[in-house]
Amino acid sequence: xxxxxxxxxxxxxxxxxxxxxxxxxxxxxxxxxxxxxxxxxxxxxxxxxxxxxxxxxxxxxxxxxxxxxxxxxxxxxxxxxxxxxxxxxxxxxxxxxxxxxxxxxxxxxxxxxxxxxxxxxxxxxxxxxxxxxxxxxxxxxxxxxxxxxxxxxxxxxxxxxxxxxxxxxxxxxxxxxxxxxxxxxxxxxxxxxxxxxxxxxxxxxxxxxxxxxxxxxxxxxxxxxxxxxxxxxxxxxxxxxxxxxxxxxxxxxxxxxxxxxxxxxxxxxxxxxxxxxxxxxxxxxxxxxxxxxxxxxxxxxxxxxxxxxxxxxxxxxxxxxxxxxxxxxxxxxxxxxxxxxxxxxxxxxxxxxxxxxxxxxxxxxxxxxxxxxxxxxxxxxxxxxx
Amino acid sequence: xxxxxxxxxxxxxxxxxxxxxxxxxxxxxxxxxxxxxxxxxxxxxxxxxxxxxxxxxxxxxxxxxxxxxxxxxxxxxxxxxxxxxxxxxxxxxxxxxxxxxxxxxxxxxxxxxxxxxxxxxxxxxxxxxxxxxxxxxxxxxxxxxxxxxxxxxxxxxxxxxxxxxxxxxxxxxxxxxxxxxxxxxxxxxxxxxxxxxxxxxxxxxxxxxxxxxxxxxxxxxxxxxxxxxxxxxxxxxxxxxxxxxxxxxxxxxxxxxxxxxxxxxxxxxxxxxxxxxxxxxxxxxxxxxxxxxxxxxxxxxxxxxxxxxxxxxxxxxxxxxxxxxxxxxxxxxxxxxxxxxxxxxxxxxxxxxxxxxxxxxxxxxxxxxxxxxxxxxxxxxxxxxxxxxxx
Numbered sequence: 001x002x003x004x005x006x007x008x009x010x011x012x013x014x015x016x017x018x019x020x021x022x023x024x025x026x027x028x029x030x031x032x033x034x035x036x037x038x039x040x041x042x043x044x045x046x047x048x049x050x051x052x053x054x055x056x057x058x059x060x061x062x063x064x065x066x067x068x069x070x071x072x073x074x075x076x077x078x079x080x081x082x083x084x085x086x087x088x089x090x091x092x093x094x095x096x097x098x099x100x101x102x103x104x105x106x107x108x109x110x111x112x113x114x115x116x117x118x119x120x121x122x123x124x125x126x127x128x129x130x131x132x133x134x135x136x137x138x139x140x141x142x143x144x145x146x147x148x149x150x151x152x153x154x155x156x157x158x159x160x161x162x163x164x165x166x167x168x169x170x171x172x173x174x175x176x177x178x179x180x181x182x183x184x185x186x187x188x189x190x191x192x193x194x195x196x197x198x199x200x201x202x203x204x205x206x207x208x209x210x211x212x213x214x215x216x217x218x219x220x221x222x223x224x225x226x227x228x229x230x231x232x233x234x235x236x237x238x239x240x241x242x243x244x245x246x247x248x249x250x251x252x253x254x255x256x257x258x259x260x261x262x263x264x265x266x267x268x269x270x271x272x273x274x275x276x277x278x279x280x281x282x283x284x285x286x287x288x289x290x291x292x293x294x295x296x297x298x299x300x301x302x303x304x305x306x307x308x309x310x311x312x313x314x315x316x317x318x319x320x321x322x323x324x325x326x327x328x329x330x331x332x333x334x335x336x337x338x339x340x341x342x343x344x345x346x347x348x349x350x351x352x353x354x355x356x357x358x359x360x361x362x363x364x365x366x367x368x369x370x371x372x373x374x375x376x377x378x379x380x381x382x383x384x385x386x
Numbered sequence: 387x388x389x390x391x392x393x394x395x396x397x398x399x400x401x402x403x404x405x406x407x408x409x410x411x412x413x414x415x416x417x418x419x420x421x422x423x424x425x426x427x428x429x430x431x432x433x434x435x436x437x438x439x440x441x442x443x444x445x446x447x448x449x450x451x452x453x454x455x456x457x458x459x460x461x462x463x464x465x466x467x468x469x470x471x472x473x474x475x476x477x478x479x480x481x482x483x484x485x486x487x488x489x490x491x492x493x494x495x496x497x498x499x500x501x502x503x504x505x506x507x508x509x510x511x512x513x514x515x516x517x518x519x520x521x522x523x524x525x526x527x528x529x530x531x532x533x534x535x536x537x538x539x540x541x542x543x544x545x546x547x548x549x550x551x552x553x554x555x556x557x558x559x560x561x562x563x564x565x566x567x568x569x570x571x572x573x574x575x576x577x578x579x580x581x582x583x584x585x586x587x588x589x590x591x592x593x594x595x596x597x598x599x600x601x602x603x604x605x606x607x608x609x610x611x612x613x614x615x616x617x618x619x620x621x622x623x624x625x626x627x628x629x630x631x632x633x634x635x636x637x638x639x640x641x642x643x644x645x646x647x648x649x650x651x652x653x654x655x656x657x658x659x660x661x662x663x664x665x666x667x668x669x670x671x672x673x674x675x676x677x678x679x680x681x682x683x684x685x686x687x688x689x690x691x692x693x694x695x696x697x698x699x700x701x702x703x704x705x706x707x708x709x710x711x712x713x714x715x716x717x718x719x720x721x722x723x724x725x726x727x728x729x730x731x732x733x734x735x736x737x738x739x740x741x742x743x744x745x746x747x748x749x750x751x752x753x754x755x756x757x758x759x760x761x762x763x764x765x766x767x768x769x770x771x772x773x774x775x776x777x
Contacts, residue, residue, distance in 0.1 A: 003559045006566075020586070028559055048587035048598040098734070117732070120710030126688035128626040130613055134690035137697025138542045139615070139624065148615055148622050148692040149606040152531020153522075155543035158584055159730075162551035167731035169558035170391045170416050174735070176565040183734035189712075190730035195547045196698070197440045197727045198404065224523060224538050232538050234524070236517035303515040307538045310526030310599050311590035313582065321509035324579045330589075333597055339586040342579040343556035346571035347563070 002029020002349035007172070010035060010075050011056070012063070012096075013085035016129070016154060017188060018113050019052035020161035022083050025168070027341045028349040032056040033075060033365055036358050037063070038386055050330045051338050055352035059366070060359035060386035063094050067384045072096065074369040076105055081168055085113040088123045098183045109171040111164050111184040118185045132156045132188045136196060159191025214281055216274045219243040219264045224307050225282065229289035232307035235297065242302050249300040250284045252276060314338070328354040359386040391736040392418040395561070398468035399445070400452070400461070400485060402429045405518070405577055406474025406502040407441040408550025409557060413470075414444035415729045417739065421754060422447045423464060426775045428747050439744040441550070443726070447745035448754045449775040452483045456773045463758045465490045465497070470557055474502035477512050487572045496570040498560045502553055506576045518546045521581035526588055530599050533606035549580035611663035612636075615692065616670035623670060623678050625689045633657060636687045641669045702726070718743040751776040 007030040011022040019034070026032040034056045059075075062068040076082060082101065084091055091097045091112070098110045112118055115127010125131070130150060133139050138155075139148035167184035175181055213223025213235070220243060224232040237243040243265065244258035255276045259267040269277060285293060290306060297304035308316075314325045314337040326340035331354060341349045362385050366376050379385045392413060399410040400423040407422070407429075414420040422429075422445045431438045448464075451457040461483070465471055471490050473480060480486040480501075487499045501507060504516030519540045522528060528538035553575045560571050587598045601609040608614020612633060613626045627636050637646035645665060651657050670678065675691045682689040693700070702725040707713040714728040724743065751774050755765045768774045 003563045016587075024555065047589065050589055051586045051598065117710070117712065120712060121706045122710070126626070128613075128688055130608070130624050130626045131688055131690045134624045134692040135697070136701070137693045137695055139622075139692040140695040140697065141542060147605075148624075149533075150600075150602060150608040150615055150624075151543070152539070152541035152600060152602065152606075153527055153543040153584060154587075155547075155584075158543075158548065159551065162548075162555055163731040165555040166412060166416070166551070166558060167733055169555060169562055171733060172562050173558065173565060174391050174733075176562075178735075180735070182736075184731060185734070186731040193727045194551060194730050195543045198437045198544055198547055222517075223540065224528065226537070232523070232528075234520035234528075236515075236520055238517050239515055298514065301515070303517050303520065305516065305520040305524045307523035307528050308526055309596075310530050310585070310588045311594065311596040313525045313585075314590050316524075318505045318509050318511040318578060319582065322506050322576060322579055324582055333589065333591075335592050336597070337590040338588075339582045342552055342575070342583040343559070344574040344576070344579070345556060345559065345563075346573065 001347040002027070003345045003347045004349075005029035005347070007031070007080045008078060009033070009081040009083065010072075010079045011083045012072075013083050013113060015085060016048070016052065016157035017160035017164065017191065018083050018085040019049070020157065021111070021113070021164040021168070022056070023052045023054065024161065024165050024342075025081070026055045027351060028343070028345065029347070030081070033361070034058045034356065035063075035072065035075070036060050038383065047333060050328070050333050050336060050355050053355035054326075054328060054338070055354075056356055057361035057365055058356035058358050059362045061362075062384050063096070065382070065384045067379055067382065069095055071366060071369075071371070071379065071385070073104070074371070075365070076101065076108060077369070079105070079108060080172065081109045081111065083111045083113065083164065083168075087126070088112075088114055088118050102181065102183070105181070107175060107179065107181050109168055109175065109181040109184065111168050111186075113160050113164050114185075114187045116189045117187045122189070127188045129154045129156045129188060132192050136189065136192050138192065138196070155195040156188035156192040159194035160186055160188050161191070163190055163194055214277055216278055217268050219259075219267065219269060221246060221281070225285040225293075227288065227290040227293055228286055231290040233285070233290050233293050233297075234305045234307050236303040239303060245300040246297065246302045249296050249302060250281060252280055252284070255280070311337070323348075326351045330354045331357050362386065391733050392416040395419065395470070396468045397421070397470040397472065398423060398464045399472050401473040401475065401502065403431045403474065404437055404441045404544075404546040405549040405580070406472060406553065408547060409500065409502070409553030409575075410470075410472055411441055411443055411445065412550060412554040413557065415741075416731075416733070417736065420445040421464060421468075421750075422745065423452075423461065424449045424747060426451050426747075426772070432747070439726075442744035444742050445745055446750035446754060447748060448751045449748035450751075451773055452485065454773045456768060456771070458484055460755070460758070460768075460774065461485055462489075462493055464754075466493045467758065468494065468497065469561070470498045470500060472500040472502070472553070472557065476515075477503055477507050491570070491572075494570075496564065496568070498557060498564065498570045499572045500553055500557050500560070501572070501574050502549055502577065503574065504577045506578065507574055516577055518544050518577070521545045521577055522584070524578075525581045525585040526596075527581075527585055530585075530588070531602070533602040534604045536604065536606070543584070545577060545581040545584060548584045549575060549577050552580040552583060610658055611660065611666060612657060614663065616667055618670050618675045618678055619673055621675040622692050623675050623682070623689055624692055625666075625682070625687060627687050627689075630654070632686075632688060635685050636682075639681050639685045639687060641672065642666075714741060716741055716743055719746065746777040748775040748777045
């Protein structure tokens, strides 16, 4: 049983953000129909489709053909939510713009995910993840010697997906009061800002090379420490008293004695202590394997979390306990473990199956909207569906 | 500006730091009436002013000592008032304060109670502390972002924001459910789960190998040759031209014509090979970024010259972005006129309302106590006894 059981979502988006958004709605019970162009997503093979599109149905439909658009309208007839990620203006050319659809399906919630939003001075620019990152400055924080870096985490798409779900859900709640749907407009740019606004006073604060884990002046350690087995341990002494406990755990408290009380962060290190910290702390961590330090730091109530390789976390005890890992048999990639339903709701929802092969549900979905098998094969012969 | 879609939705947030409060801030952006309940000595994030402001914008603030019997009475009156109660304290803390789900539900049976623990409210690691950005390292993002052969880095994109976003989606789903069933619920959005969601592109095969990773090179300039940074004669340019059409347009740009007939790059697989990156690098190095920009734009090749770390100041100060409604201004009691990022998801039928910065400690204590029905005399008594604090 899912929180959104009974809702139907038609997803004509592509790339990462739109499919991730509708995937989240699907995790919580909505029926999601992916409408894909003939030949498929231009980014195929896009392996992460296995995660974003799991549990959906797929229909391949040529929206440039009048018959294809007619089939799209039949799908929209019974739908609650429509999601698309075309460049501004494309939907209107296809007769699938907000004004046209709102007039025909007044209850439909219409969600557009673009690069920079539907209007404004940047609306005409391609807003792919890396290009938005270039514009908002995230490429400028991390490289050595002033060199830019390609961002490691697609925060624009992740943020856009979650903002889209926020907007869609707010519009669905509002629909209960007004009876009408409305347009939800968000973008990769908005998604990036939904992460960056935390540090919006200046991204200089994020510059990695200026962020050593160990501060030479403050009693603070935030970052990764290299352990004796070549693995890294994340350590954070932000909690009150935590730095003192860390120094104790490392056996250095005779050389860096704890200031009284739990406000040690406000007591700067002396030059002599700073010398001990910057030289001895890395040396001590390097003297034992990560498992040793993990156990010891946790025994001293210091926040310590291993820096795992991609995928490793999917076998960790709390992830399994939280039921946030699923195993799927993907039609193109085979058996996979992946991230499951993230939010833990009273009606928990479920990942209903692997990502579909493009077009695998064309007959079934069109049949549900009233097309006869003969009509479907006619569409197929004309290349309108696959 | 914020929007009025959730006008009338009442949210009580007694969380702290960033992840939990950011969820209710996002609801405030859409018009919800959010009250931050804060301890008398203030949220521990307050000294970190800009992140605090991002997590608390638009809210009203009441400062209450919940450990005082008359303080918890205020907490319980607010819990009765709210549609949504949320927090992100360590497991057990809400129980000790008598603000846990069972207590709140007894006062307010329709309540949506949203809890953002670090690891989970129960389970093998529930009692452990968990600070950002350590969960990002745990889910593999620090190694993924590091580039081949490099030590792990903490990439831009903090899981605190991710969990605030996830929390807002979960609360709104529960609210939608309440419109269908008339029932509230308890829900949980652990920081661990939110961070896993940010890494959902990483898929693990039975042999432990991973598909879906960005596979950044050692220099961290990108993975795929058609989606990466290239050095120009005087700087850098980033292209993202992975479709067949976009590659074809790149091949029309003067200097790149030779690529169109190259059989090595005729297929999608061929265009993923390092040989293409080498060919492109040679050509990009021959001209300046300023020379490439109009050529790439003119041929419809998706590309940008990466901005510097002063990009935020430039964007916030850009009159075009003000005009677009992506940047807004408000009066802050201590900073004066302040530019900030405007609402990040726009709803067509929502009316705009002026936005507010994060509140000061107890800025609305008197006003909120008045709304809860406390007579003025009692409010002054609560203030003088140190049960509440007002600014």
